[in-house]
Amino acid sequence: MWDSRSRFATTLIIIGCLVAAGCLVSARNKSFFGQTDPPRENILRYVSGSEPESIDPQIPNNQNEARISLALFEGLAEYDPKTSEPVPALAERWEVNKDWSEVVFYLRRDGRFSNGDPITARDFVYTIRRGLTPEVGSRSASLAYPIKYAQAFNEGGVFVYDPAAKTFLLEKDFVENADQAKAVAPISSASPDKNPAPPAANALADSEFHRFMQEPARLVLPGSEKARKAALEANPKIKAAITGKQFVPVKADDVGVEAVDDYMFRISLMQPAPYFISMMPHQFFRAVHQKTIEKFGNRWTDTNNIVTSGAFKLDSWNHYDRIVVSRNPHYWDAANVHLDKIIFYLLDSNTTMLSLYKSGGLDATYNHTVPSAWLDVIGPMKDFMDASEAAIDYYNFNTTSGPTKDVRVRKALNMSLDKKALADWRHVRPLTSIIPDGIFPGYPHPNGDPFDPEKAKRLLAEAGYRDASGNFDPQKFEASEIELIVNPDSNNVPYAEFIQAQWKQNLGATIAIRIMENKTFFKAATNLDYKGVSRTGWAADYLDPFTFLSIFYTPRGSNGTGWWDPKYVELLDRANRMTDHQKRYEMLAQAEQIMLDAQPVIPLTVGTTRWMKKPYVKGLYPNPVTLHSWKAVYIERDPGKWDYGMPDMSK
Amino acid sequence: MGLWNARYEQVTEPGRHLTNQPMARFIIRRVVVIIPMLFIVISLTWALVRLAPGNFYSGEKKLAVGVEANLREKYGLDKPWYVQYGKVLKNIARLDFGTSLKYEGQSVNQILWRALPVSAALGVSAYIIALIVGIVAGTFSALKPYSWIDYSSMTLAMLGISIPNFVLGPLLVLLFSLTLFWFPPALWDGFPSRSLVLPALTLAAIYIAYVARLTRSGMLEIMRSDYIRTARAKGLSEGQVVMRHAMRGGLLPVVSFSGPALAFLITGTVVVEKVFALPGLGNYFINACFNRDEPLIIGIVAFIAITVLVFNLLVDIAYGFIDPRIRYA
Numbered sequence: 001m002w003d004s005r006s007r008f009a010t011t012l013i014i015i016g017c018l019v020a021a022g023c024l025v026s027a028r029n030k031s032f033f034g035q036t037d038p039p040r041e042n043i044l045r046y047v048s049g050s051e052p053e054s055i056d057p058q059i060p061n062n063q064n065e066a067r068i069s070l071a072l073f074e075g076l077a078e079y080d081p082k083t084s085e086p087v088p089a090l091a092e093r094w095e096v097n098k099d100w101s102e103v104v105f106y107l108r109r110d111g112r113f114s115n116g117d118p119i120t121a122r123d124f125v126y127t128i129r130r131g132l133t134p135e136v137g138s139r140s141a142s143l144a145y146p147i148k149y150a151q152a153f154n155e156g157g158v159f160v161y162d163p164a165a166k167t168f169l170l171e172k173d174f175v176e177n178a179d180q181a182k183a184v185a186p187i188s189s190a191s192p193d194k195n196p197a198p199p200a201a202n203a204l205a206d207s208e209f210h211r212f213m214q215e216p217a218r219l220v221l222p223g224s225e226k227a228r229k230a231a232l233e234a235n236p237k238i239k240a241a242i243t244g245k246q247f248v249p250v251k252a253d254d255v256g257v258e259a260v261d262d263y264m265f266r267i268s269l270m271q272p273a274p275y276f277i278s279m280m281p282h283q284f285f286r287a288v289h290q291k292t293i294e295k296f297g298n299r300w301t302d303t304n305n306i307v308t309s310g311a312f313k314l315d316s317w318n319h320y321d322r323i324v325v326s327r328n329p330h331y332w333d334a335a336n337v338h339l340d341k342i343i344f345y346l347l348d349s350n351t352t353m354l355s356l357y358k359s360g361g362l363d364a365t366y367n368h369t370v371p372s373a374w375l376d377v378i379g380p381m382k383d384f385m386d387a388s389e390a391a392i393d394y395y396n397f398n399t400t401s402g403p404t405k406d407v408r409v410r411k412a413l414n415m416s417l418d419k420k421a422l423a424d425w426r427h428v429r430p431l432t433s434i435i436p437d438g439i440f441p442g443y444p445h446p447n448g449d450p451f452d453p454e455k456a457k458r459l460l461a462e463a464g465y466r467d468a469s470g471n472f473d474p475q476k477f478e479a480s481e482i483e484l485i486v487n488p489d490s491n492n493v494p495y496a497e498f499i500q501a502q503w504k505q506n507l508g509a510t511i512a513i514r515i516m517e518n519k520t521f522f523k524a525a526t527n528l529d530y531k532g533v534s535r536t537g538w539a540a541d542y543l544d545p546f547t548f549l550s551i552f553y554t555p556r557g558s559n560g561t562g563w564w565d566p567k568y569v570e571l572l573d574r575a576n577r578m579t580d581h582q583k584r585y586e587m588l589a590q591a592e593q594i595m596l597d598a599q600p601v602i603p604l605t606v607g608t609t610r611w612m613k614k615p616y617v618k619g620l621y622p623n624p625v626t627l628h629s630w631k632a633v634y635i636e637r638d639p640g641k642w643d644y645g646m647p648d649m650s651k
Numbered sequence: 652m653g654l655w656n657a658r659y660e661q662v663t664e665p666g667r668h669l670t671n672q673p674m675a676r677f678i679i680r681r682v683v684v685i686i687p688m689l690f691i692v693i694s695l696t697w698a699l700v701r702l703a704p705g706n707f708y709s710g711e712k713k714l715a716v717g718v719e720a721n722l723r724e725k726y727g728l729d730k731p732w733y734v735q736y737g738k739v740l741k742n743i744a745r746l747d748f749g750t751s752l753k754y755e756g757q758s759v760n761q762i763l764w765r766a767l768p769v770s771a772a773l774g775v776s777a778y779i780i781a782l783i784v785g786i787v788a789g790t791f792s793a794l795k796p797y798s799w800i801d802y803s804s805m806t807l808a809m810l811g812i813s814i815p816n817f818v819l820g821p822l823l824v825l826l827f828s829l830t831l832f833w834f835p836p837a838l839w840d841g842f843p844s845r846s847l848v849l850p851a852l853t854l855a856a857i858y859i860a861y862v863a864r865l866t867r868s869g870m871l872e873i874m875r876s877d878y879i880r881t882a883r884a885k886g887l888s889e890g891q892v893v894m895r896h897a898m899r900g901g902l903l904p905v906v907s908f909s910g911p912a913l914a915f916l917i918t919g920t921v922v923v924e925k926v927f928a929l930p931g932l933g934n935y936f937i938n939a940c941f942n943r944d945e946p947l948i949i950g951i952v953a954f955i956a957i958t959v960l961v962f963n964l965l966v967d968i969a970y971g972f973i974d975p976r977i978r979y980a
Contacts, residue, residue, distance in 0.1 A: 034829075050938070054755035061712060137725040139708065142715030155717035298756035319757075319765060320930030321839050345838065347928040351821065355836035359828050519705025519943055526713055537711070558713045 031644070032383045034358030038616040038635050041340065045363045047353045048344035051320050055301050057283035058131040061139035063539075063627070066283050067366065068344055071325050071630045072308040073286035076105050076124065076265070077277065081632045082649050084390070084543050084623045086277050090119055090287060090309070090332075091265070100272030100579065102213075107263040112330040113289050114313040121259035123309075126290045128267075129153075129252040140284045143541065146273040148213055148256030149220070156223035158247040159254075169219040169245065174238050209258050213268035223249060272577045274584060275544035281627075282542060286310070311337045311631040320346055338619070338634035357612055363635075364613040367626035372491050375427050382645045383612050387622035388438045390540035391607035392431055392548070393495070395484070395533050396525065399600050400562035402481045404532050408463040410599040412456035413533070415449050416506040422498055423605050426491065431603040433596055435548045438606075439624050443545055443585045446593040448603055453506040460507070474508035482532030485514045487521035492535055495604070528562050533602070536560060540625060545588050546576070552595055563600035615642035621649060678964070685960050689743075692956045693949055697739055700945045701732070707752040707943045726752055739949060748950035753942045759950035762935060767917075767954075770924070770931035772842040774917035776851040781858035781912070786905065788859070789866025790893070793901070796871060804863060811860030820853040820926035837928040850927040854920060858912055862905055870901035903970075910966030911959065918955040 039045065049064025057069040070079075076094070077086035088094075091105035111119035128147070131138045132154045145151040152159075160169040219238070222228045232239040256268030269276065279285065289307040296305045306314050311333065312325035323344040327337050345362065347353060350369050356362040367389065370378050378384050397404045397413075404410055419430035432448030457472035467473040484500065486492045496513045503511050511532070516524065525534040538558075540547045549572055555564035568591050575587035595601075609622045618641070619632040636642055708714060708722050723729045727738070742749045748759035788808070792801040827849060828836035840846040873879060874897055882896045883889075921933030928934075932951060939947040 051754070053753055056755060059755050061714075062710075134721040135725060137718075137722045139714060139718060139722075141718050141721070145715070151717060154721065156721075301756070318839075318930065319754075319762070320934055321928075345928075347837070349925065349928065352837045352926070352928050355824055355829060356838070359832060359836050361835060361838070518941065519703065519709055522709045522711070522713075523704045523706075526709070557715055560713070 031381065032615060033354075033378055033381050033612060035360030036383075036614055036616065037360060038614070038637055039363070042338070042635055043341040043343060044339050044617065044630075044633055044635065045343045045345070045361065047347060047356075047362055047365050047369075048323070049346070049366060050348040051346045052323075055306075055314070055317070055323070056298075057286045057288065058127070058136065058138045058140070061284075063366070064346075064348070066627055068323055068325075069283035069286060070310070070627055071312040071342055071344075072306075072310045072314060073283065073288070074111075074310040074331075075280055075282075075286040076107075077280035078629050079281045079623070079625065079627050081619065081629045082621045082623055084625045084627065086280050086543075089281075091280075094277065096277075098579070100274060100577065101269055103267045103269070103276060104260070105265040105267075107265060108332060109263055110332040111287075111309075112332060113287075114308045114328045114330055115289070116330050117289065117291075117307075119287050119309060120262040121265035122262070123287050123290065124265050124285075125257045125259050127288050128257045128285065129255055130288065130290075130293065131284055132255060133252060138284065140282065143279055143282055143284050146269050146271065146276055148217070148268045148270045149250055149254045150256065150270070152220040152250040153252060153255050157220040157250050158223050158228075159218045159250060160221060160242055161246040161248045162244075163246060164244070168248075169241060171217045171219045174219055174235065174241070207258070207260070210266070210268075212254075213256050213258075217270065220250065221247070223247075271573070274576055274579070274581075275542060275546040278542040278544045312342060315341070322346060333631065337631045339630070342630060354612070357614075363617050364620055365611045367609045367611050368490065368607070370610045370612065372426050372494070378612070379427065382643075383615055385609055385611045385613050385622040385646060386427075387609050387646065387649070388429070388436065388624060389607040389609050389626065390436060390439050390543060390547075390624040391537065392434065392436055393535075393537045393604045393607065394431070394434070395499075395602040395604065396536050396560045397533060397600055397602070398528050398530055398562060399598075400528055402531050403463075403478050404482065406463050407599060408459040410602075411449060412459040412463070412507070413503065414599055414602045415452045415459070416456040417499060417502050417602065417604075418451045418506075419604060420451070422495070422502075425498065426495070426605065428605040428608050431606050434551075434592060434601065434603055435545050436606040439540075439543070440545050440585070442582060444589045446589050446596060448596050449599075456507060472507075477507070477509050479509040479511050482511050483514050483530065484511055484533045484535070485516055485521060485524060485530045486535040487518045488515050489518065496535065499604075525560055528560070534560065537607075539607070543624065545585070545592075546572070549588060549591060549595075552600070561600035563595075563598055565594060565598065568594045613643070615639075615644060618643065618647070621647055674968075678968070681964050681967075685957070688960065689953060689956055693739070693743060693953055694736075696949050696952045697736060697945070700943065700948055703943060705943055707945070709943075739946075742946075743949070743953060748953070749946040751944055751947045753939070753944040753947070759946050762947065763932070763950060763954055766930060766932045766935050768842075769839060769929055770917050770920050770933060773847065773850055773854060773920055773923070773929065773931060774913065776843075776847055777855035777858065778909075778913050778916050780851060780855040781862050781916075782905075782909065784855070785859045785862025786866050786902070789863040789905075790870055790898075790901075792863065792867040793870035793874065794893070801867075805867070808860035808863045811856040814856070815922075816853050816856065817922050817926060819856055820849070820923060823849050823853060824926075837926075839929045846927075850920075850923050850929060853926070854916065854923045858916065861908060861912070865904045865908055866902065869904045870897060873897045873901040876900070906969060907966060910962045910969070914955075914959045914962035918958055 046067070048067040049062075052065040052068060053060040053062070055065065055068055055072065057073045074089050076089060076091035078089035079085070080087045090107055090111045092108045094103055094105045096103050105124075107119070107121055113119060128144060130136060132141050132144055132150050134154060134156055141154045142151075145154070162169060221238070222231055232242070256270075258266045258268070260266050287309040289309070292305060292307040293300045296302070299305060303314055303316055308314065308328060311328060311331045313328040315324040315326045317323045323346065324341060325344070326341045327334060327339070331337065345353070345356070350371055353362060353365050353369055354374070357365060370384065379386075397410050399405060399410070404413075419432065423430040432450065433446055435443065435445060437445055460477060461470060461472040465472060465477040467476070484496055486496045493515060500511060500513055503509050524530050525536065538548060538551060551558045552561070552564065553569060553572060555562070571587060571591035571594065575584045575591065578584040578587065609626055611622070611626065613620050616636050618634050618636045620628055706728070708719070714722070727735060739749075748763070751757045751759055751762060754762070788804040792804050795801055824836045827833045834848050835846045838846055879892060879897055882892045918932060920931055921937050923929070924931045924934040925937060932954075935947065936951045939951065
C-alpha cells in the first residue's frame with residue numbers, strides 16, 4: 001500500500017522534473033525562442049487573430065481582418081513596410097489641389113483583378129460608393145466621410161429642392177457654424193498657403209459632375225421623418241425655409257468620386273483633410289470587383305466566387321482554423337511577390353500561439369502577443385520585435401457628473417500618478433499628452449502635467465477637500481464616488497491595480513476597481529454610465545496626428561468623456577485647412593494643449609509592438625501600425641543573412 | 652416524477668420482457684415532451700441574450716452614429732422585440748436558425764454542420780478512450796480491491812476528477828509538445844491525426860476517472876451477489892464469470908452515465924477547443940456569447956438541447972436491452 005503511493009509520488013516527481021527541465025532548456029537558449037528551422041516550402045505561416053467577421057475588406061473594421069485584406073486586396077496606396085506611410089500602389093501618383101478640395105489619383109495601367117480584369121478608375125468609384133451604401137453596413141464607412149456628400153449618403157440624408165427657384169438650398173445659408181462640429185469652410189477662403197501644390201488636372205478634366213462638386217455644399221437633412229423633425233425643431237431658420245420644398249434623397253451618384261477617364265480618379269472633399277492620403281491604404285478603400293459582388297451578393301467572398309485585387313488570391317478558408325492565400329498571377333507586380341503562399345492561422349490566444357511559435361509551427365505573430373509577464377524571458381531574445389507603436393493607453397474621465405466634473409480633481413488624479421514607474425514596470429514608455437512621440441517627426445508635442453503629488457493635493461484642497469487648516473484631507477475626498485472601470489482583456493487589470501495603488505500611496509484615497517465583461521463595459525463607457533474613470537486606448541487608423549485628435553472632434557462616438565469644446569474643433573479645422581505641413585502641426589499641437597488643459601483623460605503609456613518573428617523571415621518590420629505589405633516578405637534560407645535582432649528600419 | 656429522468660421500475664417476476672407496445676408509447680411520449688422543452692430553452696436563451704448589455708458590433712472602437720444606425724437597420728434590430736422574437740421562433744420551427752450577425756453572410760446551419768464533425772471527432776475519441784481505460788481500470792480495481800492496482804488507479808482517478816482541463820491541457824502541451832516535440836501544441840489537422848491526441852486525452856481525463864470509479868463500485872457490488880456465486884458454482888472460469896455475468900450488471904451505472912456523457916463530450920468541449928484552438932462547436936459557442944451573436948447562440952443552444960434530450964432517450968431504451976429486470980411503463 002505504501003509502496004503504491006511512493007511509486008505514484010515518484011512518477012509525479014519525474015513528470016515535474018521533465019517539465020522543469022523543459023522550462024530550463026528554453027530559458028537557457030538565450031538567442032531565439034524555440035526552433036529556428038525554416039519551412040521547407042516558400043510559405044509564410046502567420047497568425048492573424050480571431051476568426052474574421054468577413055474577408056470583404058469593406059465590412060469589418062478590426063486588425064485581424066485587415067491583416068488578411070492586405071494580402072487579398074490592394075488600394076490606391078499601400079503602407080510602407082517600415083514607416084507605415086502611404087506609398088503608391090494601384091495609383092502611380094496623386095495630386096492635391098491648392099485648397100485641399102480635390103485629390104486626383106493617376107492609376108497604373110497594368111492593374112489587374114485576380115480574374116484578369118483591368119482595374120480602372122471606375123472600379124474605385126464603385127468601391128467607394130458601395131462601401132458607403134447603408135445596406136452594406138460597413139463598420140468603417142465613417143473613414144470616407146471627408147468625401148463630399150459621403151456622410152449624407154451613408155446616413156440616408158436628403159437634399160432640399162426648391163421647385164420654384166429650381167435650385168437646392170445651400171448649407172452656408174443655414175448653418176451658423178458649429179455647435180455640431182461640422183464647420184464648413186467656404187473653400188475660397190482657405191488660408192493662404194506658401195507651398196502650392198501643382199495645379200490639379202484641371203480644365204480638360206472639367207465635367208458636369210465636377211461643376212456640381214465645385215458648387216457650394218447643399219443643405220442636407222436627415223432622411224427619416226422623425227430625425228428630420230428633431231433637426232428642424234433645433235433650427236427654426238431651416239424649418240421656415242423648407243415649406244413648399246421637396247426632399248431629394250442623396251444618392252450614390254452624388255458622392256464626390258469620379259472617374260475622369262479610365263486611369264484618372266478624382267475625389268472631391270467636403271472640407272480640407274490633409275490626413276486623407278494617409279487613409280488610402282486602409283482596407284475600406286481597397287478595390288473590390290463589381291461584377292462578382294453583383295452576381296453573388298453577400299456570398300461573393302466564398303472561396304469559389306471571390307475575385308481579389310491584391311498580390312494574393314484566396315485558396316481556402318477553414319473557419320476558426322486557417323485561411324490560405326496563394327500568389328495572384330494577374331497581380332501587376334507579381335514578379336516581385338516572393339512567397340508562394342501565406343497561411344493565416346485564425347487564433348487569438350497568446351499562450352497557444354507562442355507555443356506554436358516555439359515548436360516551429362508559426363513563423364511570426366502579430367502585435368501585443370507577448371504577455372508582459374513573459375517579457376523577462378523573451379525580452380532579451382533576438383526574435384522579439386519591440387518598437388514604438390502608433391497606439392496609446394489612457395483613461396477617460398466622466399466629466400459630466402460626480403467629483404470628476406471638477407477639472408481640479410481630474411488634474412489631481414492625473415498628477416498623482418507616476419507614469420514612469422508604470423511604464424518601467426510594463427516595459428513600455430510613459431505618455432503625458434495624447435499623441436505618441438517618435439511617430440510624427442516635427443510634431444511639437446505639448447507637455448502634459450508632470451508627476452507632482454504635492455500639487456495634486458493642493459488642487460484637491462482647493463476643490464474643497466480640506467481640513468480646518470486648509471490642507472488636503474483624504475477623509476473628506478469622496479473616493480467612494482469615483483470608480484475605475486476596466487474590461488478584463490490583456491493587461492488592463494494589472495494596469496488598474498498599479499494605478500489604484502499609486503492613488504492610495506500618493507493621495508491616501510482608495511478608489512475601487514470594477515472589472516466588467518467586455519460588452520457590458522463598452523456600453524457603460526460609451527454612454528458615460530460610470531462614476532469617475534474608465535479605461536480605454538486608441539490605435540491609429542491612419543498615420544497622422546489627427547487620428548488621435550479626432551477622438552474628441554465630436555461629443556459622441558469615440559469621445560467617451562463628455563468633454564467637448566468648440567474652440568478645440570475650430571483649431572483643428574483651421575489646422576486642416578493649412579497646407580504648410582509644419583504650421584499645421586503647430587496648430588494641431590495648440591488644439592492638443594487645449595484638450596490637455598481641460599484634462600478629460602489620463603494619458604498613461606505609449607504602446608510598443610511586442611511580437612515575434614523567426615530570424616529567417618525577412619521583409620517583416622516592426623512598423624507603427626503592425627500591418628505588413630505581404631509582397632515584400634520572403635523566407636531567407638542562408639543563416640548568414642538572417643536577422644539577429646530587430647531588422648534595419650532605416651529606409 | 653421527473654419527466655426527463657430515466658423512468659424505469661424494477662420488477663421481480665422473471666420473463667416479463669418488454670413488448671413493442673409500451674416501448675413505442677414510451678418513445679412517442681418522450682419525443683412529444685422534447686418540443687415544449689425546446690421552446691422553453693430557446694425562449695430563455697433569447698431573453699438572456701437580450702438582457703445582456705452590448706451588441707454584436709459594440710467594441711473598443713466606437714462606430715460613427717450613422718454607421719451604427721445602418722447596422723441596426725440591416726439586421727432588423729430597429730424592430731420591436733416581439734417582431735424579432737417571432738422571427739426567431741418562426742425560423743426554428745423550420746429548423747433554419749438564420750444568419751450569423753457577426754460573420755457576414757454565413758448561416759447558422761452552415762456553421763453547425765461544419766463545427767459538429769470536429770467536436771464529434773474529438774468527443775467520440777475521448778469517449779472511446781474514457782470507456783476503454785475507465786472500464787479496464789475499474790474492473791481490475793474491483794477484482795483486486797485494496798491492492799496496489801486498486802490504489803494507484805483510484806488515486807489517478809481522483810487526480811483526473813480534481814485537475815481541471817484548462818490546467819491539464821497546457822501541462823500536456825508543455826510536456827509532449829514543447830519539451831518532447833511529439834505532438835503539435837494546437838490546431839486541427841483533420842481526423843484522424845496526431846493533432847487529436849492531446850485534446851482527446853485532456854478531454855477524456857475526467858471521464859476516465861468517473862467511468863473507473865463507477866465500474867469499480869458497480870462491479871464490487873455485483874461480485875458479491877448470489878447469481879455470481881451460482882455462476883461460479885456451475886464451474887465457470889473466473890474470466891467467464893466476469894465477462895458474461897458480472898459485467899452485464901456491473902456496468903449498468905456506466906451505461907446510464909455514458910449516454911449523457913457522450914452528449915456532453917460532443918457538446919461540452921468548450922475549454923479544450925479553446926486551449927487547443929480547434930474549430931469545433933464549443934469554440935464557436937463561447938465566441939458567439941462574447942460577440943452577442945444572437946442567432947448563433949440560439950442555434951447552438953438548441954442543438955445542444957436536442958442532442959442531450961435524444962441521448963437521454965437512447966440510454967433509457969438501452970437499459971432494457973442490457974438489464975432484463977427493467978421494463979418500460
